[in-house]
Amino acid sequence: MSLSVTGSNAGLGEVLQLFRAEPGLTRADVMQRTGLSRSTVNQRLDALLASALVVPSGEGAFTGGRPASRFAFNADRGVLLVADIGATGLRAAVCDLRGAVRADTEREIDVAAGPHPVLDAVHQLFTDLLAEAGRTPAQVHGVGIDVPGPVDFDSGQVVSPPIMSGWDRFDIPGWFRAHYACPVLVDKDVNAMAFGEQRSTYPDVRQLLMIKAGTGIGAGLILGGQVYRGADGAAGDIGHIQITVEDVDVEPVCRCGNTGCVEAYAGGWALVRDLRAAGHDVADVNGAVRLIRTGDVGAVRLARRAGRILGGAVADSVSLVNPSVIVIGGQLARIEEQLFAGIREMVYRRSLPLATRKLQIVPSRLGDRAGPVGLALLLADAIFAPDRVDQLVNPH
Amino acid sequence: MSLSVTGSNAGLGEVLQLFRAEPGLTRADVMQRTGLSRSTVNQRLDALLASALVVPSGEGAFTGGRPASRFAFNADRGVLLVADIGATGLRAAVCDLRGAVRADTEREIDVAAGPHPVLDAVHQLFTDLLAEAGRTPAQVHGVGIDVPGPVDFDSGQVVSPPIMSGWDRFDIPGWFRAHYACPVLVDKDVNAMAFGEQRSTYPDVRQLLMIKAGTGIGAGLILGGQVYRGADGAAGDIGHIQITVEDVDVEPVCRCGNTGCVEAYAGGWALVRDLRAAGHDVADVNGAVRLIRTGDVGAVRLARRAGRILGGAVADSVSLVNPSVIVIGGQLARIEEQLFAGIREMVYRRSLPLATRKLQIVPSRLGDRAGPVGLALLLADAIFAPDRVDQLVNPH
Numbered sequence: 054m055s056l057s058v059t060g061s062n063a064g065l066g067e068v069l070q071l072f073r074a075e076p077g078l079t080r081a082d083v084m085q086r087t088g089l090s091r092s093t094v095n096q097r098l099d100a101l102l103a104s105a106l107v108v109p110s111g112e113g114a115f116t117g118g119r120p121a122s123r124f125a126f127n128a129d130r131g132v133l134l135v136a137d138i139g140a141t142g143l144r145a146a147v148c149d150l151r152g153a154v155r156a157d158t159e160r161e162i163d164v165a166a167g168p169h170p171v172l173d174a175v176h177q178l179f180t181d182l183l184a185e186a187g188r189t190p191a192q193v194h195g196v197g198i199d200v201p202g203p204v205d206f207d208s209g210q211v212v213s214p215p216i217m218s219g220w221d222r223f224d225i226p227g228w229f230r231a232h233y234a235c236p237v238l239v240d241k242d243v244n245a246m247a248f249g250e251q252r253s254t255y256p257d258v259r260q261l262l263m264i265k266a267g268t269g270i271g272a273g274l275i276l277g278g279q280v281y282r283g284a285d286g287a288a289g290d291i292g293h294i295q296i297t298v299e300d301v302d303v304e305p306v307c308r309c310g311n312t313g314c315v316e317a318y319a320g321g322w323a324l325v326r327d328l329r330a331a332g333h334d335v336a337d338v339n340g341a342v343r344l345i346r347t348g349d350v351g352a353v354r355l356a357r358r359a360g361r362i363l364g365g366a367v368a369d370s371v372s373l374v375n376p377s378v379i380v381i382g383g384q385l386a387r388i389e390e391q392l393f394a395g396i397r398e399m400v401y402r403r404s405l406p407l408a409t410r411k412l413q414i415v416p417s418r419l420g421d422r423a424g425p426v427g428l429a430l431l432l433a434d435a436i437f438a439p440d441r442v443d444q445l446v447n448p449h
Numbered sequence: 450m451s452l453s454v455t456g457s458n459a460g461l462g463e464v465l466q467l468f469r470a471e472p473g474l475t476r477a478d479v480m481q482r483t484g485l486s487r488s489t490v491n492q493r494l495d496a497l498l499a500s501a502l503v504v505p506s507g508e509g510a511f512t513g514g515r516p517a518s519r520f521a522f523n524a525d526r527g528v529l530l531v532a533d534i535g536a537t538g539l540r541a542a543v544c545d546l547r548g549a550v551r552a553d554t555e556r557e558i559d560v561a562a563g564p565h566p567v568l569d570a571v572h573q574l575f576t577d578l579l580a581e582a583g584r585t586p587a588q589v590h591g592v593g594i595d596v597p598g599p600v601d602f603d604s605g606q607v608v609s610p611p612i613m614s615g616w617d618r619f620d621i622p623g624w625f626r627a628h629y630a631c632p633v634l635v636d637k638d639v640n641a642m643a644f645g646e647q648r649s650t651y652p653d654v655r656q657l658l659m660i661k662a663g664t665g666i667g668a669g670l671i672l673g674g675q676v677y678r679g680a681d682g683a684a685g686d687i688g689h690i691q692i693t694v695e696d697v698d699v700e701p702v703c704r705c706g707n708t709g710c711v712e713a714y715a716g717g718w719a720l721v722r723d724l725r726a727a728g729h730d731v732a733d734v735n736g737a738v739r740l741i742r743t744g745d746v747g748a749v750r751l752a753r754r755a756g757r758i759l760g761g762a763v764a765d766s767v768s769l770v771n772p773s774v775i776v777i778g779g780q781l782a783r784i785e786e787q788l789f790a791g792i793r794e795m796v797y798r799r800s801l802p803l804a805t806r807k808l809q810i811v812p813s814r815l816g817d818r819a820g821p822v823g824l825a826l827l828l829a830d831a832i833f834a835p836d837r838v839d840q841l842v843n844p845h
């Protein structure tokens with residue numbers, strides 16, 4: 054219910070949402086869909102036209118009298134900037150106000166170097182992308198950043214991140230406010246990936262579980278069609294669910310300090326550890342993936358075991374949240390055959406038939422672009438949320 | 450956004466929601482809160498007054514001119530009937546249209562006897578409650594039923610219930626339509642309990658996990674302030690998460706047919722099994738609870754072990770959905786000391802500090818009444834949902 058904007062601008066947010074959802078609406082369309090009076094619709098539309106959030110988009114069908122003017126959301130009023138920060142690389146993009154990526158670029162970083170060098174690198178890429186797009190910092194309507202760790206979504210602070218030393222409680226929005234006078238959204242990477250996959254490929258799916266199986270393991274939840282973050286931004290912490298594995302004597306120590314976490318058996322870093330212990334010369338997670346894809350018997354056996362262990366945690370998640378689609382992404386998704394077999398085996402063995410009869414378990418469609426794509430869509434929704442529209446129309 | 454009611458009744462649902470949320474509103478209050486025009490507000494209010502969903506509630510403050518008339522939701526326009534069906538007992542209640550319980554009653558049943566004898570018993574209690582309240586079947590606005598098994602919420606059918614033989618795909622709403630010409634809502638018992646606890650005791654909590662530890666073990670999830678059911682109504686199936694327990698050689702068989710489920714170690718029926726195997730003469734779950742409360746050392750040891758095993762599954766749930774409150778109900782909640790210690794031990798040991806620093810783990814406040822209380826509140830919300838109001842105002 055659009056009760057959040059009251060008084061003189063009641064209905065403004067609702068009218069803008071209509072234009073974001075459908076192109077080319079007339080005044081009569083808006084009245085019919087909202088139940089707002091003609092004079093209220095005229096006032097709201099005047100405010101949106103004056104602020105250039107909505108622009109004329111031509112005329113409608115001739116129905117005997119004067120043809121009705123049509124209007125549309127102005128996705129080129131400005132741009133959004135997004136950056137997907139990973140453990141070892143970052144990808145930045147400039148997007149229109151619908152969240153569609155117009156151009157993107159990437160470079161290597163080390164997230165453990167701390168916030169200043171990493172955010173300097175992000176800022177440099179943003180500056181380059183803006184120059185290429187022929188835009189100025191004043192035209193940036195929003196900045197979106199995702200990181201490989203838990204985020205307190207309201208404050209935009211990274212909180213207790215196991216692999217981001219130096220980032221705990223760092224004020225990312227404050228850092229960007231020195232460069233851009235616009236809202237800054239910060240989220241966990243896998244939340245953005247989940248939203249990107251859902252909106253791009255499964256728009257009608259209301260419950261989607263996104264698993265990122267890379268160096269670490271995490272999950273993003275789309276519940277009721279929206280990103281679900283939990284009470285403290287800690288939801289989806291599937292990598293640190295603890296399990297008992299029968300064929301080990303001593304539980305492996307995890308990067309989080311605990312022992313026996315799913316990630317400590319099935320994460321990319323744990324696969325690298327186990328392959329090295331078995332005498333293989335693998336440099337990193339990508340090296341492990343390449344070796345497994347060659348079909349080396351010992352390496353494949355380890356990959357299937359990782360799949361079954363991850364699959365046990367996925368099965369628990371299926372029992373608890375009953376999604377209709379599970380998307381697997383991250384570097385380990387490239388060893389699809391071995392990993393997916395293990396995951397499917399455990400999910401179908403363990404979860405109730407009711408929860409699995411229509412369940413799809415699929416690889417990511419967007420791959421490395423899932424983060425930036427989802428982040429831009431999240432950012433567009435946040436900036437044009439009904440309760441924020443007042444500020445866009447009357448910024449001061 | 451209230452876009453669901455369009456055309457001639459646009460805004461009707463939104464206006465009714467206002468009256469349900471706040472008593473004693475004037476026409477000007479409604480205009481101010483909705484942005485609807487004076488003429489639209491007058492038309493909607495006339496429709497609600499004509500249907501007696503809203504009634505005059507006196508006059509407002511004298512502000513110089515004629516005092517403004519106030520109006521309120523008419524919670525006594527009719528009644529709601531609800532029944533909480535358990536494995537061995539049922540509790541029925543008659544409620545006003547706000548979902549407040551006016552009278553309730555209970556009796557023993559055997560749910561495994563199948564739908565006909567159980568629903569006959571429900572109907573008898575409903576008939577008695579209506580007679581006591583001086584109401585007729587025509588005044589029943591909604592019937593709510595909860596059951597100890599998974600439900601396809603849209604159709605109201607029980608689906609693949611492990612302990613409800615003969616109920617699979619039974620059309621509960623169809624059965625009641627022979628007696629009452631009103632909507633029938635069917636939900637899983639622990640969903641209703643979760644909603645009752647949240648609305649009654651934690652109205653500001655958005656993410657709440659309700660654990661029912663009785664004969665079986667189940668969970669109800671309140672996410673984003675609403676009951677979360679998952680894609681197939683199978684969410685919250687915490688009792689059938691599978692675990693590996695180090696001190697057993699052969700995994701116990703569960704009532705669901707799988708082995709090693711949480712419930713097969715920590716459910717009430719499993720405690721009874723283990724206490725009997727240890728030579729104790731316990732008749733049922735209540736007998737097991739009584740024995741443990743006497744402080745018998747062997748029985749207490751089993752209860753703490755059950756608490757730790759259940760706690761492992763609760764810790765997984767905390768990692769995945771990050772609730773701010775966990776409510777423990779069901780018969781086993783009466784052995785609070787031993788059970789809660791085990792649950793807390795595992796949750797604080799396993800889950801991320803970020804997810805547990807503000808977490809409350811508390812016993813149920815409503816006890817046996819959580820189901821009926823929550824069911825009545827769910828039913829009231831469903832009946833007066835904005836997209837259904839048209840049918841109430843223009844029933845034919």
